[in-house]
Amino acid sequence: MAPGPPGSPAPPYAQPPQYAQPPQYAQQPQYTQQPQYAQQPQYAQLPQYAQPPQHAQPQPSPYPPAQMYSPPQPASGISLPPWLMSIGFAVLFLAAGAAVFFGYKHFGGSSEASASSPAPAETATAAAAPKGKTGNSTLQKYVEIVGMRLTEDPKKTPEVHFVVVNHSGAEISDLAANVNLWARTAKSDEEAIGTFSFKLASLGPYESKDMTGPLNTKLRVYELPDWQNLTAEVQITSPQ
Numbered sequence: 001m002a003p004g005p006p007g008s009p010a011p012p013y014a015q016p017p018q019y020a021q022p023p024q025y026a027q028q029p030q031y032t033q034q035p036q037y038a039q040q041p042q043y044a045q046l047p048q049y050a051q052p053p054q055h056a057q058p059q060p061s062p063y064p065p066a067q068m069y070s071p072p073q074p075a076s077g078i079s080l081p082p083w084l085m086s087i088g089f090a091v092l093f094l095a096a097g098a099a100v101f102f103g104y105k106h107f108g109g110s111s112e113a114s115a116s117s118p119a120p121a122e123t124a125t126a127a128a129a130p131k132g133k134t135g136n137s138t139l140q141k142y143v144e145i146v147g148m149r150l151t152e153d154p155k156k157t158p159e160v161h162f163v164v165v166n167h168s169g170a171e172i173s174d175l176a177a178n179v180n181l182w183a184r185t186a187k188s189d190e191e192a193i194g195t196f197s198f199k200l201a202s203l204g205p206y207e208s209k210d211m212t213g214p215l216n217t218k219l220r221v222y223e224l225p226d227w228q229n230l231t232a233e234v235q236i237t238s239p240q
Contacts, residue, residue, distance in 0.1 A: 137236035142168035143203075145179055145232040150194075150215065150224050158215040158224075160196050162232070165208040175200040176238040181215075182231045192233075193217060193224060 080088075147163040162179075166172055176199045180192040194217035203209065217224065 137239065139168070139172060139175075139239070140234070140236050142166060143172070143175070143177065143234055143236060145234055147210075148181070148227055148230055148232060150221055150227070150230075152221050158194070158217055158219075158221050159212060160194075160215045161210070161212050162198075163208050163210055164198065164200065164203065166203045166206060169205045171205055172203045172239075173201065174238055175203055175236070177234050177236045180233040180235070181217075182233060183225045184229045184231055193219060 144165045144167060145162050146165060147161070149161040151159055151161065153159050160181075164175075176197070178195060178197050181194040181196075182192055194215045196213045196215050198211050198213055200209065200211075
């Protein structure tokens with residue numbers, strides 16, 4: 001539209017056209033709030049263990065370290081098996097035992113023979129025969145004392161039971177003798193272990209008689225040798 005002359009009122013403006021209101025769209029649906037899941041439980045924190053103590057470093061010893069014992073090394077050479085060594089030792093022991101046994105038999109037999117031999121005449125006479133009644137009788141080799149048993153009487157006095165044997169073919173009258181008892185192992189310089197005397201009015205040819213008499217000894221009966229270790233030495237004082 002062309003503008004009008006000056007001073008004329010302004011023409012009214014035409015009302016702008018009314019545009020159609022845009023259509024109202026359907027409201028968007030409101031989504032429900034997502035469910036809140038339960039919160040994961042908080043585990044208790046593990047305790048912090050104390051750190052192990054730090055041990056003090058060992059101080060070096062002022063002494064030199066001890067040397068470990070080492071067994072000696074076997075000597076070089078041929079080693080015998082144990083069973084052979086056992087047999088060898090057994091043979092050695094048997095040989096040593098045999099040597100000791102035969103040595104004892106040899107030297108012990110000679111000492112017993114010397115001990116069983118009659119003592120010197122002076123020693124036997126001084127120990128057995130009373131003073132003033134010494135000498136050798138012609139009947140000495142015919143009279144023997146055997147079967148000796150050493151006991152005690154009721155008064156605890158030692159006594160001897162013995163047998164007198166006549167080895168001659170003649171009768172012996174008024175027989176009297178002193179007897180020394182010796183141990184078979186006694187030495188020549190030892191005293192007799194006991195003495196006794198006996199008297200017989202008559203002893204026929206090849207006859208033997210049992211007799212009993214007191215035993216003069218410094219030992220008790222249980223200290224005397226056994227009968228098999230006794231030797232009787234007869235000194236006939238009558239008849240001459």
